[in-house]
Amino acid sequence: MLIYHRLGQLPRKRHTQFRKPDGSLFREELMGTEGFSGAQSLLYHHWDPTRLKSSELVRRQPVELLEDDRLEPRHLSSAHFQSSGDPITSRVVLFANAQVNLGLATPNAPMDYFYRNGMADEVIFVHAGGGIVRSVFGNLPFRQGDYIIIPVGTTYQMRCEKDCRLLVVESGGRIQIPRRYRNEFGQLLEHCPYSERDFRLPEKLECIDEMGDFPVIVKMGDALHRVVMDHHPFDVVGWDGRLYPWIFNIGDFEPITGRVHLPPPTHQTFAGDGFVICSFVPRMYDYHPEAVPVPYNHSNVNSDEVLYYVDGDFMSRKGIQTGSFTLHPAGVPHGPHPGTVEASLGKRETRELAVMLDTFLPLRLTKQAAPYLDPSYVRSWIG
Ligand SMILES: [Fe+2]
Known part of the structure; x- marks a missing residue:
C-alpha cells in the first residue's frame, strides 16, 4: 500500500524495549514481502507469534483444470451460482493459471477459525452483501462494490452480515497500483482515476490478550494446513508500516473518457504479476460527433x-446477464456482437458495471466452471 499507516501503541523507536504495564516486553514482529525489500509493517504482540501448539495438513485441494481447453470465446452463465460454506470454504475457483486464480463465493456459514493465505495476495470484489474483515491490522467494514485487498500472510477472519456474493482473485505476485499512476515518491498523480482519499484503511485495532487453542488455517500452494496457536492471533497492541489490508470501492473509480473510443488501460485499477484488473463503470460515451x-x-x-x-447493460455484448463471465482467449480476435455497433451510435452514456481481469499467460477453465458453460456463445457473432 502507498500510504504509511499506524494504529494502536508503538515504541518511539523501532527495535527498542517496549513494555507492558506489568513490566514485561511486548514482542516485535516484522512482516515484510519480497525479502526485506517489499512493503512491510512492524507489529507489537502480547505474545510471540511463533508460539504454535501443533500443525497438521488438513487436505490438498489442487485446482483441477477442464480438459476441454478449446480455443474459443467462452461464456459462463453463472448468474445463479451458489456455493456453500464459510467465506473461505465457499470459494470456487473457475479460472486459473500459474499466476492467478479467479472464482466466486456465496458464503452461508460463519468462520470459527482464522485464515492466512501464505502464498497469494487476495482481491475480493464484493458483488453483493457486506460485513467486516477482522485482521491483525484492525477492522475493515466492507460493502457492495468494494475491492478488498488482503496482502499475503495476513491473518484474518471475514464475517458476512448480509448475503454475500464475492469475486475472489488469488494473486501469486503482489497487487499494486499501476506504476504510471504514481510519481517517484509513490503519490498518486492527477491522471489517476482515483486518489488516496478513496482508500479505506484498517480501523479499530482489536487487541485480544487471551490464551487458549486458536486454529489458523494456512493455505500454502494447494495445501491447507491447520496450525494451532496458544494465544489469540489478534494480540497486536500496535503496528505501523505500509503492509496491511485496505479497500477501494468501484463507485469511487472516476472514468476517463474521450472524443473517440479509449482502450481498456484507461479502466485499469490494479496491477498483479502477469495480469491487470480493470473497472468498467457508468460513464459518458465518446463525444466526437461521428x-x-x-x-x-x-x-x-x-x-x-x-x-x-456486475450491473447494467453491457454495451457490446448480448445474452449476458449480471453475474456472467466471458473469457476471450488470446489467439482469436474478439469484438462487439452484431448490431451493437449500430445501436450504440448517438448514445450519450452507459450504465454498465463490470470487472475485467486480463492475464498475460493463458487462463484455463476449471472443472467447476463446466456446469456454467454456454455452448452457444462461440457462434453468437454469426447469428
Ligand atoms: Fe476486449
Whole structure:
C-alpha cells in the first residue's frame, strides 16, 4: 500500500524495549514481502507469534483444470451460482493459471477459525452483501462494490452480515497500483482515476490478550494446513508500516473518457504479476460527433480477457446477464456482437458495471466452471 499507516501503541523507536504495564516486553514482529525489500509493517504482540501448539495438513485441494481447453470465446452463465460454506470454504475457483486464480463465493456459514493465505495476495470484489474483515491490522467494514485487498500472510477472519456474493482473485505476485499512476515518491498523480482519499484503511485495532487453542488455517500452494496457536492471533497492541489490508470501492473509480473510443488501460485499477484488473463503470460515451462508442474488434494477441458483469447493460455484448463471465482467449480476435455497433451510435452514456481481469499467460477453465458453460456463445457473432 502507498500510504504509511499506524494504529494502536508503538515504541518511539523501532527495535527498542517496549513494555507492558506489568513490566514485561511486548514482542516485535516484522512482516515484510519480497525479502526485506517489499512493503512491510512492524507489529507489537502480547505474545510471540511463533508460539504454535501443533500443525497438521488438513487436505490438498489442487485446482483441477477442464480438459476441454478449446480455443474459443467462452461464456459462463453463472448468474445463479451458489456455493456453500464459510467465506473461505465457499470459494470456487473457475479460472486459473500459474499466476492467478479467479472464482466466486456465496458464503452461508460463519468462520470459527482464522485464515492466512501464505502464498497469494487476495482481491475480493464484493458483488453483493457486506460485513467486516477482522485482521491483525484492525477492522475493515466492507460493502457492495468494494475491492478488498488482503496482502499475503495476513491473518484474518471475514464475517458476512448480509448475503454475500464475492469475486475472489488469488494473486501469486503482489497487487499494486499501476506504476504510471504514481510519481517517484509513490503519490498518486492527477491522471489517476482515483486518489488516496478513496482508500479505506484498517480501523479499530482489536487487541485480544487471551490464551487458549486458536486454529489458523494456512493455505500454502494447494495445501491447507491447520496450525494451532496458544494465544489469540489478534494480540497486536500496535503496528505501523505500509503492509496491511485496505479497500477501494468501484463507485469511487472516476472514468476517463474521450472524443473517440479509449482502450481498456484507461479502466485499469490494479496491477498483479502477469495480469491487470480493470473497472468498467457508468460513464459518458465518446463525444466526437461521428464517434462509435462500442469497442472495435481487437486481437489481444498475448493476453486472455475475462469480464465479470456486475450491473447494467453491457454495451457490446448480448445474452449476458449480471453475474456472467466471458473469457476471450488470446489467439482469436474478439469484438462487439452484431448490431451493437449500430445501436450504440448517438448514445450519450452507459450504465454498465463490470470487472475485467486480463492475464498475460493463458487462463484455463476449471472443472467447476463446466456446469456454467454456454455452448452457444462461440457462434453468437454469426447469428
Ligand atoms: Fe476486449
